[in-house]
Every structure is written in structure tokens, then in C-alpha cells.
Amino acid sequence: MSIAARSTYHHGDLRTALVEAGMALVREGGPQALVLREATRRAGVTPNAAYRHFANHQALFEAVRAAVLGVLAAAMEAELRQAERLRDPAERARGMLAAVGRGYLGFARAETGWFRTAFAFGVHDVEVPADPARTAAKGLNPFELLGHALDAMVHAGVLPAERRPGAEYLAWSAVHGMALLIIDGPLRNASAEQQQALGARLLRMVELGL
């Protein structure tokens, strides 16, 4: 449905075809790899056709980023579901925070190109992606998932309520920063075990220091 030459004059659903081509480009190569002309090429269409669906390159990029954020959210939710099985409420709440962090870091390591794209030049507002198919049931974005975990911690008495406001920024800072150190920074050559160990230690630091 992407590279194939099309018989009909109209494409059918060029918009999503372009976004999907963009996601493929960006998956390896990161944000720089999103070149409008190549995306149209893969969709079997003239470069200008893209302008019927996106105002410019940046608009296409934002659409791709939104889709990528949906994938990230799904990865985080997958981890969350495991933690939610824990019986003890305090244990579960702590597990949820760790799960959110693990999902985030794991995604950064496994899908570097996508991760870089998701946060290229800023986290922005982390909008919920428009495509509901790619989003999990609740439709929460990564940031909201983190808030969810923190709420659970307060509810379970693991985190004092007065420290709840703003806590997502502290936790997110730590995890996001480590993700960058891992994919591009001094930890990029560390073994997977070392990376995971440091990640776990970071999450303990956050939990302790919050």
C-alpha cells in the first residue's frame, strides 16, 4: 500500500500513507530522515500532493511525531499492565512508577529513531495522537500515564500528598534525561545490563527523593 504504483488518479488515503511512510523513515535515521519528497515517493505520489494534506514539512513532521507518541504510550501501558497485577497496594503503586519508567527507557533503547523523533526539539505538549487505533483504550499520553502512577502512589500512602503537585516533572526529568544519556550520551556504549541497572537505580532515586 506504500510503494506500489497506483492505478487510480486519486490515492484514497494519502494522508495516512504519508504519515506511515514518515514513520518508517524516522524509525531509522531519526527526525532528520523525514524528508517530504521521499515520503511522497514511497506513497507513489508527486511531492506537491503532500501539500493537499499538510501545510508544510513541519506539519507532516508533527503528524508523524503524534503517531510516534501513540506508540510510546502503548509501550508504557504494556509495562503498566504487568505492575497492576500486584496485590499489595503500596507495592503496586511503586511498581507502576517503575513500570512507566521502564517502558519509557525501554522504548528509547529499542526504538531510538522514534524516540528521537518524539522529542526532537522539544517535548511540546505531548498531545494525544489523533489515530485512535494506535492508542490504547484509555487514550492517555505518556505524561498522563506518569501522573496516573503518581496518583496511585499517593493513594497507597507511598507518596505524601503534599509532594504530589509537580512530582511528574521531577520524575519525568530524571527518566527523560537518562534516556538521552543512553541513546546518545556517555551511556550509549554501556552494556544493556548496565543500562538497565542504572535505570533501576535512577528510579529508586526518584522514588526515594520525591
Next chain:
Amino acid sequence: MSIAARSTYHHGDLRTALVEAGMALVREGGPQALVLREATRRAGVTPNAAYRHFANHQALFEAVRAAVLGVLAAAMEAELRQAERLRDPAERARGMLAAVGRGYLGFARAETGWFRTAFAFGVHDVEVPADPARTAAKGLNPFELLGHALDAMVHAGVLPAERRPGAEYLAWSAVHGMALLIIDGPLRNASAEQQQALGARLLRMVELGL
């Protein structure tokens, strides 16, 4: 020395002229704003002249980044010098860690374009910049300054020695992540007071959780 048309055929010191032009470009506009041809234009020189000093665009970019890292290190050292005045060793060690973090976050807020450039697509190895004039006496890079502060904490008994190894990654993660949230993320619209308060709280979290 930059825009001026030159009378001599040879420029004199085109290499540093290009780096300085690049720094100006990147200061506003961030990494994307470093366009080779514009840098040569500002140096009053033909585009190809750049290739006598840099293998390609990326090489020029790396040179600019190195210079920017030097400025960042200087900003951090300025903050450090204030903390080093404290008498009580424990107090001083803790103050040094906070100073390093403050310098980092302050630089990110004050020089967004430069900060983005310094860490565009990865922290890499954070090399010491080649230009000694821009570097402070010790010639330490940002990462080493952080290690310095942590060493002081161990020495002062504020940080258990067994937790020292790897601690720079945890601290850097937190501070770097928050810097990104501030310049591009959900905290970009927060007031300077809120940003500073969150920064201070983050640093307390790190100190406590390390």
C-alpha cells in the same frame, strides 16, 4: 572581523571566523540554524573556502558545539566559585552539587539556542573544547565539573563512597531532563520563579535519592 569584506586574498584565520559565525547563528535558531553557506557569507568568503578547514557541514557543527560546551563549562564554573566559599565542608560539598545544577539549568534557560546545539542529537562524549581562551583555568568539561562536585560530597561524608560510582549519570540525567522540559517541554511557559523552584526541588531530590 566577521561581516567585513576583506582586502587580502587570504582571510587570515578563517577557521575561527567560521566557528564564531556559526556560534552566532546557532545562538538564535539552534542547531538547525547552522548553515554552512551562511557562515561563509558572514566570514566574507566563498562557500567552498569552508572545505579547506572542515571536511563537511558536520565537522563545522562539531567545532561549534565544542565551543559552545566551553561556554557552558564557564557558566557552571562561575556558579561553582560561589559555592566554594562556604566554610563547612558538608555545606560546601552540597552547595557545589547545587551550583553545578544551577549553572546548567541557568544556561539552558538563558542560552536556549546554544544549549540545544550543545546537546543536539546527543551529548556524545562532551569533549573539552580546543579553544583554551574560552575555557576556564582548569579546563574541565561540564561532565567533569559534576564529577568534581560529587567527589567533594564523598570527601565531606555527605555521600556514601559506595554510591559514588555512576552517581554522575543519575544526577546528570535529572538535571539534563529538566533542562529539556524547561526549554521545550511543558515547563516552557512556567514563570522563571516556578522553573527555579522546580529546579531547586529537583536538586534536593537528587541529593536525597543518591
Next chain:
DNA sequence: ATCCGATGTGAACGATGTCTACATGAATCG
């Protein structure tokens, strides 16, 4: 004084984002 290596110039190529004008065809409406 002469040569030569370092440095800068000139013209060109392919690629990219984007603009303006034109072509096509599916849906709407008489």
C-alpha cells in the same frame, strides 16, 4: 628569485522545500 603547498574562487550538480498553474475525477445537485 623561484617554486610549492596552503588557501580561496568559480561554476556546476543533485537534492530539498515550496510556489503557481493546470489536470483529473468523485460527489453533489438540477
Next chain:
DNA sequence: CGATTCATGTAGACATCGTTCACATCGGAT
């Protein structure tokens, strides 16, 4: 059912960018 309209795609062009190849110019070593 046929004409028209409007969303969608095409054609061609432009400015800009990074980069290459051949040539020009100069300053310092011989």
C-alpha cells in the same frame, strides 16, 4: 441522468543547500 464543482493529484519551476572539480592566488621555504 448529466453537468458542475471542488477536493485531490500533476507539471514545471525557483531559491537554497551541501558538496565536488578544476583553477587562481598568495606567502613562505629553498
